[in-house]
Amino acid sequence: MMTNRSLKTATLNVTLSFLVHARSKCHALKMASFQFNEENMSLDRVQLVCEQGMKYWMKVEGVNMIEWTNALSTGYNNQFKVVGHIQLRLSGQIPQEKQDEQVKLTSYRLPRSSVPPHTVWVIPTTYEPIFTQVLSQTLELNNSNIQAHAMIQKSM
Structure with missing residues (x-):
């Protein structure tokens, strides 16, 4: 059975x-x-999950955009926790019969990891x-018919 699908564009x-x-x-x-930038990131798809x-x-x-803003010493073996922001342009198809209801009623997010309370996102690069660790996330859905902004709670 074929269903009508609507192409959505979004910014994550x-x-x-x-x-x-x-x-x-x-340093x-x-x-x-050096390890994580636009040139060496090989991310082609992102899975998002709605509240249902x-x-x-x-x-x-x-x-x-990829921007690294802060580095915090872990106090262990010259390791630093680097904090930054990434902004991705996404496109995808959502079944027409579900789009209006879900865009208004749900928030899309990266899937939660099995180790609470933080979401772990593994991003492939050309090196490794x-x-x-996802600290916060927002998804802005854009369409000519629908303008929606799905806000994701801070998952710290």
Whole structure:
């Protein structure tokens, strides 16, 4: 059975962190920029989940921004927790009969990990996968017919 599908475009804004080995805070920010940037990120799809648990795959159209803003010493073996922001352009299809109801009533988010309370997002890169901890996320859905903003709670 074929269903009408509506193409949605969205912007996913994520504040995340991950661990790097470095000599100083400045070096940690440089290492984060080297290990995880637009050129070496090989992310082509993102799975989002609505409040009812339905999963949607959205295609990553591009990266608007990756910015590393802070580095915190863990106090262990020259490891720093680097905090930054990433903004992705997404597109995907949502069944027409579900789109109006779900865009208004639900929040889309990255799937929660099985280790509460934090969401862990593994992002593939050309070197090795980056295991990030999602600190907060927002998803802005855009369509010519519907303008919706789904706010995700801070998951710290």
